Amino acid sequence: MLIGKPVDVASTEITPEPLFKRRRALLKAVGLGGVIGLSGWSREGWTTESLHKPAIHNIQKTLYGQDEKLTSYRDITSYNNFYEFGTSKEQPSRNTGQFKTSPWTIAVEGEVLKPRQLGIEDLLKLAPLEERIYRMRCVEGWSMVIPWVGIPLAKLIKLVQPTANAKFIEFVSVADEATMPGVRVPILDWPYLEALRLDEGMQELTLLAVGLYGELLPAQNGAPVRLVVPWKYGFKSGKSIVRIRFVEKMPQTTWMRAGPKEYGFYANVNPNVDHPRWSQATERRIGSSLFTRRIPTQMFNGYADQVSHLYTGMDLRKHF
Numbered sequence: 001m002l003i004g005k006p007v008d009v010a011s012t013e014i015t016p017e018p019l020f021k022r023r024r025a026l027l028k029a030v031g032l033g034g035v036i037g038l039s040g041w042s043r044e045g046w047t048t049e050s051l052h053k054p055a056i057h058n059i060q061k062t063l064y065g066q067d068e069k070l071t072s073y074r075d076i077t078s079y080n081n082f083y084e085f086g087t088s089k090e091q092p093s094r095n096t097g098q099f100k101t102s103p104w105t106i107a108v109e110g111e112v113l114k115p116r117q118l119g120i121e122d123l124l125k126l127a128p129l130e131e132r133i134y135r136m137r138c139v140e141g142w143s144m145v146i147p148w149v150g151i152p153l154a155k156l157i158k159l160v161q162p163t164a165n166a167k168f169i170e171f172v173s174v175a176d177e178a179t180m181p182g183v184r185v186p187i188l189d190w191p192y193l194e195a196l197r198l199d200e201g202m203q204e205l206t207l208l209a210v211g212l213y214g215e216l217l218p219a220q221n222g223a224p225v226r227l228v229v230p231w232k233y234g235f236k237s238g239k240s241i242v243r244i245r246f247v248e249k250m251p252q253t254t255w256m257r258a259g260p261k262e263y264g265f266y267a268n269v270n271p272n273v274d275h276p277r278w279s280q281a282t283e284r285r286i287g288s289s290l291f292t293r294r295i296p297t298q299m300f301n302g303y304a305d306q307v308s309h310l311y312t313g314m315d316l317r318k319h320f
């Protein structure tokens, strides 16, 4: 990706080049901030405090990630990628003031026997809410450890009963110009669309998250419901989802359309396959000092035991 700049990569290297040029002109035009992309991550620049959200009750603890050191609530909620609210890391937490997450309905449709319109309340009844601590690795080269609260996506898939034609699942995010200032700028092809293969969606790690740190999701993290796919780069985890569609053909996702040579459909974390413009071998854990050594990135973000069988026989350089 991406438009924000990891500390050690020039911003021109991160944004697909055509997007980078378009973006500079557009940001200037709409006044979203002329210095975005030049500033990088600066804690000093933050002015908003993270506001806590209502607590969620009856969360089942799980063993996932118990040995991990958690990223702070503040870092998780103020260093975000959510382009619908702006392209810098700080903008999502600052620009969500008008965004409404209730009422909220998700249309689940396409190649299924039982299409549904689900309210968040319906979703929460599908399965007990679990806390799962996952490592999340962004394609930009940074990572976090996040205690998500959610339900396995598999529960929803079983509810709607995919037909034999259903091979892929699309996840469509909301795109509301009135409350999401980034959507007024054609920087990406809105609405944000991500997708998984059906068996990836059924994989037990794949979550529909509604909270983090035991509280409802803040808007900037994808409230009221987002996808979480921890063995893939963060951009696969679409936020604020309003439509889940089962389809036969591999969808063209937002980032594939924005930069087809740079962002593939699979986007599995893979330290051996570099992004065309930077290495993916190491990562910087958010919260560590800028002078701390980067840590090695693990194959499938460390979840290879659970997911590598999904890709048996595939050339992961070709299917990046």
Ligand code: MTE
Pocket: 001, 002, 076, 079, 080, 081, 082, 083, 084, 137, 138, 139, 173, 192, 220, 221, 222, 233, 234, 235, 236, 237, 238, 239, 240
């Ligand atoms: N979903 C939507 N709708 N819009 C976005 O811009 N950014 C993606 C992903 N989901 C994005 C999105 C990217 S690039 C990343 S790395 C993660 O969200 C970041 O999630 P976080 O801000 O909760 O860490």
